[in-house]
Amino acid sequence: MKDNNSNERRSFIKTSALITGGAMLSPFTLPGAYAAGDDAIKIAVIGCGGRGTGAVFQAFETGQNIKLVAMADAFKDRLDQSHERILKKYGKDKVVVPEEKKFVGFDGYKHAMKDADVVIIATPPGFRPDHFEEAVRLEKQIFMEKPVATDAVGIRRILAAAKTAKAKKLNVVVGLQRHYQDNYIQTIDRIHNGQIGDIIGGQVFWNDGGVWVRERQPGQTEMEYQMRNWYYFNWLCGDHITEQHVHNLDVANWVKNSYPIKAEGTGGRTVRRGKDNGEIFDHHVVLFTYEDGTVIHSECRHFPGAHNRVDESFQGTKGKAYMNAGHVGKLTDLKGNSLYDHDGAGNANPYQVEHDKLFDAVVKGEYKYADAENAAKSTMTSILGRYATYSGKPVTWEEGINSNINLKPEKLAWDAMPKVLPNEDGFYPYAVPGQTKVI
Numbered sequence: 303m304k305d306n307n308s309n310e311r312r313s314f315i316k317t318s319a320l321i322t323g324g325a326m327l328s329p330f331t332l333p334g335a336y337a338a339g340d341d342a343i344k345i346a347v348i349g350c351g352g353r354g355t356g357a358v359f360q361a362f363e364t365g366q367n368i369k370l371v372a373m374a375d376a377f378k379d380r381l382d383q384s385h386e387r388i389l390k391k392y393g394k395d396k397v398v399v400p401e402e403k404k405f406v407g408f409d410g411y412k413h414a415m416k417d418a419d420v421v422i423i424a425t426p427p428g429f430r431p432d433h434f435e436e437a438v439r440l441e442k443q444i445f446m447e448k449p450v451a452t453d454a455v456g457i458r459r460i461l462a463a464a465k466t467a468k469a470k471k472l473n474v475v476v477g478l479q480r481h482y483q484d485n486y487i488q489t490i491d492r493i494h495n496g497q498i499g500d501i502i503g504g505q506v507f508w509n510d511g512g513v514w515v516r517e518r519q520p521g522q523t524e525m526e527y528q529m530r531n532w533y534y535f536n537w538l539c540g541d542h543i544t545e546q547h548v549h550n551l552d553v554a555n556w557v558k559n560s561y562p563i564k565a566e567g568t569g570g571r572t573v574r575r576g577k578d579n580g581e582i583f584d585h586h587v588v589l590f591t592y593e594d595g596t597v598i599h600s601e602c603r604h605f606p607g608a609h610n611r612v613d614e615s616f617q618g619t620k621g622k623a624y625m626n627a628g629h630v631g632k633l634t635d636l637k638g639n640s641l642y643d644h645d646g647a648g649n650a651n652p653y654q655v656e657h658d659k660l661f662d663a664v665v666k667g668e669y670k671y672a673d674a675e676n677a678a679k680s681t682m683t684s685i686l687g688r689y690a691t692y693s694g695k696p697v698t699w700e701e702g703i704n705s706n707i708n709l710k711p712e713k714l715a716w717d718a719m720p721k722v723l724p725n726e727d728g729f730y731p732y733a734v735p736g737q738t739k740v741i
Contacts, residue, residue, distance in 0.1 A: 534580025694735025
């Protein structure tokens, strides 16, 4: 690393702790390594599952001078497995995490963040409001996975912390990686420049066969079981309309350059009916209405063996658009003639690009990324869709964002009880459209 970049980065980490307007110095001192002249960017990972481990790999693959100095996870086995994988790949010079810097349990994140310059937040989304707030309080540069909350209470917390992060000039990159994928950037830039006219409709899909299931093990408390099998409980996951389909809904909001004012739809459990399938639906179909009257059709389902589709299409007054995560981006006129076809240039892995850009900004001492507000509003779009399918009723944005139904357990402890519990036969209650209260 060049000396001028090292000096800029040190200055950036100091000055990003200034509160804009009041210019008050942060009460938190720089990590000790800087005083000793260590130019490495120190990172901590919060949540050591596959996504957290992968995000650490991507941080190292930026080519910057990085050291992993702390890790936190609710489960020791997950943390140890992650540490072993990272250490094997990058070695002890880059992975400097002694036992006393491996933090296990619900509050481990508070300790792991302290020594870091950049914090990677990759826990199940129900924990992200807690973790994001703490990272902002400690004035860290942040990578946070999507979605960023599972209910409107959490969304409001993220929005408040995002405002503070902006005031403190903290870079925040969120894992809605299509924003860092060239075919989406190029195609949507052309849409915004009017190449297919005004957008008047669209369809967004995440239809596939579903994900893993983790069966209950002997001796597990209810809290441990739900956290191990977190995808199937709304306080942790938000249902797959939030955990997965948020990507497609975020693209719709990006194309429209706005957020929906109303959602109405239907959903249920057709194939996902087992005891280990918790409370989430296996399909959601939602119509999102935007302020100008545009209606976007949204569909996500987990049906093994059925047709898979993950993409986004939009119709404008002068043409049509089609995009998918396979680096496709196409614009045509109303007769089907090509207006733009992404040629494959710039097809870098967007999961890597988002880390490249974040760490490049840190090294250069630049404040460039403030993803949290949009991530919160796109996550809220998905939650609004869930509110509509669970209730069977139209739900406005204002009704949804102001909901005070908090899914988080009253207490986070291994012997504490989540709010949704199984019946005597081991099955969990789930939403019944027309009966379930969501706001």
